[in-house]
Amino acid sequence: MKPAIYGxxxxxxxxxxxxxxTDWDDELVLALQKEALRQLNRQNVSRLVIDITAVDSxxxxxTRYICDTARMASMLDVDVIVAGMNPGVAASIVGxxxxxxxxxxxxxxxxxxxxxxxxxxx
Amino acid sequence: MEIEIQEQVAVNILxxxxxxVALQGTLDSRRTQVMLERxxxxxxxxxxxxxxxDILGVSVVDSAVANHLIKLGxxxxxxxxxxxxxxxxxxxxxxxxQLGVHLGDTTTTSTIRDALRVALKSTGxxxxxxx
Numbered sequence: 001m002k003p004a005i006y007g008x009x010x011x012x013x014x015x016x017x018x019x020x021x022t023d024w025d026d027e028l029v030l031a032l033q034k035e036a037l038r039q040l041n042r043q044n045v046s047r048l049v050i051d052i053t054a055v056d057s058x059x060x061x062x063t064r065y066i067c068d069t070a071r072m073a074s075m076l077d078v079d080v081i082v083a084g085m086n087p088g089v090a091a092s093i094v095g096x097x098x099x100x101x102x103x104x105x106x107x108x109x110x111x112x113x114x115x116x117x118x119x120x121x122x
Numbered sequence: 123m124e125i126e127i128q129e130q131v132a133v134n135i136l137x138x139x140x141x142x143v144a145l146q147g148t149l150d151s152r153r154t155q156v157m158l159e160r161x162x163x164x165x166x167x168x169x170x171x172x173x174x175x176d177i178l179g180v181s182v183v184d185s186a187v188a189n190h191l192i193k194l195g196x197x198x199x200x201x202x203x204x205x206x207x208x209x210x211x212x213x214x215x216x217x218x219x220q221l222g223v224h225l226g227d228t229t230t231t232s233t234i235r236d237a238l239r240v241a242l243k244s245t246g247x248x249x250x251x252x253x
Contacts, residue, residue: 085200087162094158094197106202107169 005031011043015113016078019051029065036069040078048073049112053084063098070103080104083112131157133164133173140241141170141203142234146179154190158197165203172241173198176234178209188223195228204244206230208237 005028008019018036020029040048050066070080082105093099106112131153136142141164143157161173175194180187195205207230210218218225231237242248 082200083202085202087159087166087201090162090197090200091158093200094193099196100200105200107165107171108202111171111202 005035008032009035009039011039011045013113014045015047015049016040016043016045017049017051017109019053020055022054022056024055024062026061026065029062033065033069033072037072037076040073040076045078047112048078048080049109050080050082051084051109052082052089053086053109055089056086058089058093060096060098063093063100067101067103070100081106081112083107083109131160133160135168135170136174136238137242137245138247139169139171139245140238141165141168141173142176143173144176144179147181149180149182149187149190151186151190154194158194161194162197162201165198165201170203171245172204172206174234174237174241175205175207176209176237177207177214178211180209183214183217185221185223188218188221188225192223192226192228195226204229206237206240208232208234 008021009032010017016036016039018032020032036048039045048069050069055062066082073080080103082100082103084107085105131143131145134142141161143161145157164170165173175191177183177191191207195207198205205228207225207228210230210232229237229240231240
């Protein structure tokens with residue numbers, strides 16, 4: 001496991017939270033994707049929360065990685081929520097004509113965790 | 123001294139978790155950009171989950187304006203905030219449909235009252251008469 005992904009994944013209330021660092025690169029995102037899917041399979045997790053609070057720049061590959069991860073996780077019967085997008089990132093995603101197709105986005109991680117009890121995951 | 127009133131876009135807190143913006147005059151791409159920034163920053167600041175966009179005061183609604191509104195809706199959705207567009211007059215409804223523009227899953231209402239009703243419902247709040 002790459003040192004950069006230690007501590008980037010944690011399980012809270014049946015949610016796996018993956019935090020992406022500010023200085024992310026393709027290698028890190030793909031390593032996180034692989035590790036997240038591995039843990040989803042191993043632990044009893046019903047939701048994957050991708051925390052992008054720290055992320056301040058994105059490109060088309062980044063949005064593709066996120067969408068792909070969401071599709072992969074949904075094949076394992078896990079919902080995916082992207083949390084904490086900052087205003088600049090939202091503006092640039094729309095400006096680049098990109099979209100997080102089919103991925104639920106929430107403002108705060110609190111909101112991402114809130115839904116778990118509602119969806120009857122317990 | 124010249125004050126550019128055109129540039130002013132005020133984003134207000136209407137209710138708990140509900141923001142409100144009234145758009146006036148023309149909506150070109152520069153103004154849209156300013157508005158987008160203010161709206162997104164305010165959502166980030168307040169953590170609001172619904173924003174009501176009143177377009178009653180917008181003088182011309184064409185496909186470019188409709189596209190701006192769609193983009194704004196997409197950006198707010200990325201931040202976990204739903205957009206409700208209010209102030210749709212019969213003429214605007216006709217224009218939008220005749221232009222072949224699809225506003226996607228954005229809720230539209232004719233009055234601010236209806237928009238507030240939608241917003242309150244989706245935030246799980248209610249206004250009831252006293253006693």
